[in-house]
Amino acid sequence: MSEEFMSRRNLNFVLYEMLDATKLTENEYYKEHSRETFEAIIDVAEQIAREKFFPHHMELDATEPVVENGRVKIIPEVKEALDAYAEAGFLSAHHSEELGGIQLPRIVTLACQVWFSAANIATLAYLGLTKAAANLIEVFGTEEQKEKYLGPMLEGRYYGTMVLTEPQAGSSLADVATTARPTDEGHYLIKGNKIFISCGEHELSENIIHLVLARLKDAPPGIRGLSLFIVPRYRVREDGSIGEPNDVALAGLIHKMGYRGTTSTMLNFGENDDCRGYLIGEPNKGLACMFHMMNEARINVGIGAVMQGYAGYLYSLDYARNRPQGRPLGNKDPKSKQVMLVEHPDIRRMLLMQKAYVEGTFALGFYSAWLLDQEKTSPDEEVRRECGLLLELLTPIIKAWSAELTLEANYQAIQILGGYGYTRDYPVEQYYRNNRLNPIHEGANGIQAMDLLGRKVSMHEGAAFNLLVREIEKTVAETLENEPLREWASQIEKALNTLKETTADLLKAKKDFGPERVLANASIYQEMFGHVVIAWLWLKQAQTAIKGLEYANEENATFYKGKLQACRYYFTWDLPKIEYQSRILRDLDPTCLEMQDAWF
């Protein structure tokens, strides 16, 4: 069975050839770094992913966490893997030196993360959430809160969670009903039921630090009345030792189709009216605190999706290269040897589609990390502002479109394995099940689409959208004179015009007819937008490949030719879809809007 789940060659291509990540070391904040330090830590990530994360990913999927005597039991390999990750410093690597970090660029921590994510996403999730919660405490916590909680989290002694959803409030956070009652002792008493809390209960760490959205008494209704609270599972004493349980009860585990090794919990806060929470950030600004991390959280979902796609792609590729089945068309001699699956053009189609989707979204994920780094550390204020805007705009695409494309890739991986593909003895069906969560969690794809068309493309008078257009036009200008790229450059130029005109039409229609008519078709707008963005990332990769080909040895030349062919695939088989999509959009097609409930 193949043990390849990630490609170092492609990682290097995106990191150094396409994005020139080492250039980030020119920024003051990253100046201690070099390609050598980057490589060293990526080596460690690859090694731990291979040795500690990958080997148990099938067993964990088959052996879901269960509750025994009130405790959550998880196979021991999970804790071993998580401890190895924490010991190697991956929880704090991106933090400042003052916090014990090594100020690693986000793009390099991503280059580490992809190994774990492809190797075993269900195990990684425990630390992904811990990092997210720690980041939040770092930005909004008081000094005391940081000392008490952040330190142990960065060491991997405490884990963290994000606690938003309630049974009656999923996409509609305005309806969160958990309450927080002030006391004279500085803490609040939290009361309410939460659901879908990933990593909400386990025995993997000394403590679990929940970040809980709740409503202060007399707070305004809706999302403007939500505050954020630190709610430790065990209280932490002044001296930092673990104290009493904090009245957070596990009401049950949720059994999911994928990410089965990641506990998903129902939690009851304050069943005995003794659940202590500590306000973090300002009152009624809880959602703003959460959303401060939302771009990053959504990028992480997108990357999680990409890596499920990646692992499935590499597995099915290995299978196709080693499984003899059938003979070429025209060979009617049944005594002749069977050829490998990869020899059949339709199998190559399924592999090429996977490559196009997986490496396209992979490049987008790394581009977004590069934007994050520049937003944070560029010496040029204008660059920081622009990178921030681009990131805002692209976040729905990174999250939603990556999830959709790579789920399709996972479908193809199963198809290549045939009957074996849908058995649980092979990993591809697990990747597919895992990936099916990604179009939903961290904001369902339909919500992302509303965000994109309803807010992002028009925000700051279209500044972010215009920036993206400029960036794409820049790539077009650079490639339009280059023979092998010219055809794609002119194709994307046309596609960009279609996107611009469609967007303008929709924004005008929003003014003329109100938002409902326009936003009813937001999902197909997001698809169209996604196609243009991924095509652009493919053109950038092709541009990089052409450059690389100039001095390439044979092995590298082979790699670059694959890039060009995958680019060709995306431009020929996918980008043309935007034509019918733009027609539906520009017609303000009312089919879905006018559908009546009773007609179903």
Add this chain to the structure above:
Amino acid sequence: MSEEFMSRRNLNFVLYEMLDATKLTENEYYKEHSRETFEAIIDVAEQIAREKFFPHHMELDATEPVVENGRVKIIPEVKEALDAYAEAGFLSAHHSEELGGIQLPRIVTLACQVWFSAANIATLAYLGLTKAAANLIEVFGTEEQKEKYLGPMLEGRYYGTMVLTEPQAGSSLADVATTARPTDEGHYLIKGNKIFISCGEHELSENIIHLVLARLKDAPPGIRGLSLFIVPRYRVREDGSIGEPNDVALAGLIHKMGYRGTTSTMLNFGENDDCRGYLIGEPNKGLACMFHMMNEARINVGIGAVMQGYAGYLYSLDYARNRPQGRPLGNKDPKSKQVMLVEHPDIRRMLLMQKAYVEGTFALGFYSAWLLDQEKTSPDEEVRRECGLLLELLTPIIKAWSAELTLEANYQAIQILGGYGYTRDYPVEQYYRNNRLNPIHEGANGIQAMDLLGRKVSMHEGAAFNLLVREIEKTVAETLENEPLREWASQIEKALNTLKETTADLLKAKKDFGPERVLANASIYQEMFGHVVIAWLWLKQAQTAIKGLEYANEENATFYKGKLQACRYYFTWDLPKIEYQSRILRDLDPTCLEMQDAWF
């Protein structure tokens, strides 16, 4: 939780309004029947499906069959359901009166089957395979074989299986290696290992009758050297009583992502050189026997897919109607009551897409059953011939395209339920997992596409294809003058021309450049073909709805309006995809063909 998994209203619409099934009773073979007898048996099917099949479908999925002390243990509700089905006569209903059947048209047995299939496909599979095996014995078996095996199978005392695949021979049946050695006693000794044998072992029936593809000594290599054998799990004595075990060993159960309640087995035949098989049909014609049933088997896979889609659609519809979440766009008052999910246009889009895919493929499935009945019983020889040809041509679409569209429908059902959608407490993720098998088993979709473009469209000098064109043109002619339908009629007229021209181009290119260049893109041809066929079936439904609207009461009018809106959806959102698909095809796009193994 919703207990609706099928719509009787829509069934009646397709059966009596669109297809006029009662007209079949004019054929001599069905002359004892009437709408009343049809309705009576469909009532029984609905009742047994609701009472015996549906209630345990979630439990069966969660409690997979296991091997204990060499025996397969399955929850007892399965046998209860299967016995009720057999007792009601559904195993033999379609057979002739001589065989104890009631000569029910295939379209009516399908109208029964859809209830079981939507209620609990994993349980139904045991009898689906038994019926298929029984049909084969009826056609090819000797009188003695029929007496010995067919009788008990129709009573539900013996179950049946189809045994083709081997570990090294999946899509490539030419490489089947199981052998059959003649003896002096009339039987053959079977030896070989088989895999993915659905229902290959269980304790649900007195006996299991395996129909096994194997190779006689000195048989030609390839598919022309395969013979078919009856291999009972237990030998049957002259007096019909059960004798010794027949050296068929269970080597293991396969654990699948879906259809988890249907055992999928590895079977070793003749481990002790004492596995007796009985030749059925002529030597070396085994595959022809199997393929005699293949159209029907593939229709059954297509219908299985449709019903997974159907059950998911109705579940998510009920959920959307009863789950309050969020507020309409523009309502910024968080104190106002939440509205039901179905009020959001993007949710209606996801429901309408499901309706369009599920009811479109449902109509196609019933149309194919109508073709089967006419092929078998029409008094007009020309009609019989034409219906046979149409069925041959459409089989890949019924199987492959139904599976793809309805899997997409299942995706949308999950999306509507949000986080709940991917939990195993709700059925929609199970439907999705079940359905993921359908693009693979009974001939992977890529194989179907090769069959369609490589053989079916050109067979008999394009006779079948030309017939389909004529049928579609007939519907166009009937609707082109009808105001609400005219737009769609002219759209499909154009689409049909595109399909005709593309097909002609491809067949010419096959002659000019050989088959590989053309068949490399067979899959996208199948998609394009599928879109035209489903659009046609939608136009037929819309035509029927317009007719119905003339005299409809309010409830029926509501139903017909839904049909028109779903038709509008398919024509606006799906059919236009054929434009870019035909461009890829007519360009003979070589992207996949030219991709090199090393470039991946």
